[in-house]
Amino acid sequence: MDDADPYGYGEDVHVADIGLTWVASKWSIPEALLPEDVERYIPGGSPSAFWSGVAEVAVDDFDRSKARQLGQDIRRLVESPVPDEAIHTVWLGATHGVLDPAGDGLDARSFLLQLEEAWLARVRREDAAYPPPPPEPVVDEEVCRAVLGVLQPVADDLDRAVRATSYGVVPTGLVPALEQVVTDACADLGYRLFLGAMKAYFVEIDQRSHDAFRALGERFGYPEFLVGDNLNHQG
Structure with a gap:
């Protein structure tokens, strides 16, 4: 695999996210459903059933080599010391x-x-012996510092946006939690979760942060639009 494209997504120019953060990016779907579609997509109104369905769709939307990122991301968190x-x-x-x-x-x-x-159940419908991929977390200290270096200048803005919201369950202590994931679980996944939060709360960034975000995305070898898609950059 090309060192400049460690995930092999370079050819997929329209991919806007990957792995667990691709699943998380579907958060607005339930709100957009018509009443008659709720039971189809959210059986019994169960939140976990909806998200499990999205995880299955990841296998259909990406080929298996790319869908494996979801399994890696999950294990990066589950096997980490992060509380x-x-x-x-x-x-x-x-x-x-x-x-x-927690609703379930x-x-x-x-x-x-x-x-x-x-x-895994969806993948194994086509390959019964498919082994879960190793998590392979990014734990290099210099890379962790680089992620924290782009997070910290906008931390106060993200915190204010979270505290000001009246929509959804408020994630109290989000910035420290993101920092824990970056340093104690995986810098790559922590960075993508941070980007997801910045987009979810539509936190505005300046040109300097925008350029820093994109440069770090290139360093991780992300698809072209992963960083910028839905990012609130008023440049």
Whole structure:
């Protein structure tokens, strides 16, 4: 695989997200459903059932080599020392507090394992022996510092946007939770969850942050539009 494109997404110019953050980016779908479609897409009104369905769709929307990123992301969090409460908080942040897994009585890790189960079941319909991929978290200290370096200048703006919202479950302590994921789980996933929160709460950024965000995305080898899609850049 090309070192400049570690995930192999370079050819997919229209991909706007990957892995767990692709799943999280679907947070607005339930609000857009017509009443007659709710039961079809959210059986019994169950939040976890909706998200499990999205995890299955990831296999259909991406080929298996790319859908594996979802499994890696899940394991990056589940196997990390990051407290369950912090994982729950970053999930709420990336989804604007929509369909909180606690609504189904699930803690964050149980919810992620349910996503993994749904994803694996879909993959194994075509390959019964498919092994879950290793998490391979990005834990290099210099890369972690680089992610924190783009997060911290906009941390106060993100915090204000979260506290000002009246929509969804408010992810209290979002910035510290994101920092924990970056340093204690995976810098790559932490950065994508941070971007997801910035987009979900429509936090405006200046040209300097925009350029820094894009440069870091290129460093990770993200698809062309992953960073900029739905980002509130008023440049």
